[in-house]
Amino acid sequence: MLWRRFTPTDSPEANDTWTAEPGTKTRQQCESEVKEFRALDPDKRLFDSARREYRIEYHCLPDTVDPRGAKGK
Numbered sequence: 001m002l003w004r005r006f007t008p009t010d011s012p013e014a015n016d017t018w019t020a021e022p023g024t025k026t027r028q029q030c031e032s033e034v035k036e037f038r039a040l041d042p043d044k045r046l047f048d049s050a051r052r053e054y055r056i057e058y059h060c061l062p063d064t065v066d067p068r069g070a071k072g073k
Contacts, residue, residue, distance in 0.1 A: 002030045003067055005057040018068050030060035
């Protein structure tokens, strides 16, 4: 599964945000999508409505891995 990670550039130690991109079925398909995203946005930067800048990272992980960590019960 393709995951995108958004990290504020002004405070990288702050909580970052992980977003799953559904639809990738294989590792090869995921890696192909990562290449497409990087081609569209080579700087890997995003600005929110308050003009705060975020760095974007792309990660291909198995469906069984959630980079946000374990959920409590």
